[in-house]
Amino acid sequence: MRDDTTIIGADLLEWYDVHARDLPWRISPAARAAGVRPDPYRVWLSEIMLQQTTVAAVKDYFARFTARWPDVAALAAAPDAEVMGEWAGLGYYARARNLLKCARAVVAEHGGHFPEDHDALLCLPGVGPYTAAAISAIAFDQPEVVMDGNVERVMSRLFDIHTPLPAAKPELKARAGELTPTQRPGDHAQAVMDLGATICTPKSPACGICPLRDPCAARRAGTAPELPKKTPKKPKPIRHGYLYIGQRTDGALLLETRPDKGLLGGMLGFPGSDWSEAPQPAPPAPADWQPLGGEVRHTFTHFHLVLTVFHSELPMDTRPAHGHFVDKHAFRPSDLPTVMRKAFNLWRGT
Structure with a gap:
């Protein structure tokens, strides 16, 4: 496999500039190149909603939330019952409770603006390592490593890593960190996620049209469809x-x-x-x-x-x-x- 991570990153961004998904919370690569900055509120809200939930399920909820509460101050001032009612059906309701706590903390402690400092983001209610990294990278263009299921799958195949999840997470994050550039890290993070969502899919990955097909170790080894490996789950009671x-x-x-x-x-x-x-x-x-x-x-x-x-x-x-x-x-x-x-x-x- 080529060691030139700069070339791999450049190939990925070139693909993303053409094939980026059009999502309601996202700034397109062209708009970002023109100087348009993502709204941290919309980035944060989408990332909280997308936890354990699909993009298709989230779109309508995101549209209703942002129409009703267009910024973090409006959400912070909303009655709890109204927010919980709008959230109904998305599941994992602790997210909705933390959503309100976080919005109110941003207003009370940060003047209604999400902090750009990664450690400060981690101190907000309901913001864990993944969400803090996503906000830092996507909203503030900082070179943080954003790890979701799509990224884990891409890394496991790109480097042919057979250690089962979740034990493989540290190695996968380290590999993703090697590829994270200092230029356009937000676009890079979204590019890897898009690659996993549209090309490097769980079943029947489209290796023939993948921008990283040449350096992909799993494609060459013929192991891509079986990765990432996962520790068998126990039956639910x-x-x-x-x-x-x-x-x-x-x-x-x-x-x-x-x-x-x-x-x-x-x-x-x-x-x-x-x-x-x-x-x-x-x-x-x-x-x-x-x-x-x-x-x-x-x-x-x-x-x-x-x-x-x-x-x-x-x-x-x-x-x-x-x-x-x-x-x-x-x-x-x-x-x-x-x-x-x-x-x-x-x-x-x-």
Whole structure:
């Protein structure tokens, strides 16, 4: 393999200048060459949304967020419930809670401007090494190494690295660092990600049209399709739970805001039991609770969830042990996280 990382980087940027993806949060190579600077707010927001989520899924959410809250100050001033409602469906709800904490920290501690210093970025809520590197490189054109799944795949194939993930991460990052230039590091970071997303794909990589096909060690060895190797995952456990959908005679629904910490933290949902192997029934109020036909199934990062859903009509004088009634005209199913919306749809028969 050629050792001239400068040539490899130049080939990659030449390809990126022609084939860069058109993404709503991105400044094109041509615009950047003309002096247009990326908005750190949009870079940060997109990177938080893209964690564990696809570009296709994020585009509409990003458009709604930036239309409603066009800058970090507007987002910092937004009510928590409205932001959590807009986030519903994206999953990994701790990201939404940290989104608000970070926006408010940027306003309170940095005058509404994201800090350019990498270490200062790392001090912001919800900003870890990957996000800090992405903001530094893409927004501020600093030579930080940005490592996502696409970059890991490109590096593992370019250097024919067979150490399984996650153990291979330090070596892959070191290799990516060798290629990161001091000129146009933001474009370089996005170029590697685009290469992995469009050419060096997980299955059937298009090696014939890859700008790095000549120096790619895995292509020459015929091992590209099998890389990167991964340590086998353990089967996910199954947890169970009970959920209660109560509707008052005036149409109001019994809902609760979940605790800030934990799964679906801060989100609106229906009262229910714990989620475990053997949950205990936990009706929120005395009533004739009847099971709905069918179950709600949902998969989280670390487990599968099966919910048994009960429903009941509640009298006007009901005083629930936990939760609160929401007027039927004020309730929006879109404010519910996906698992709760599945339960709502089951109840409504949709």
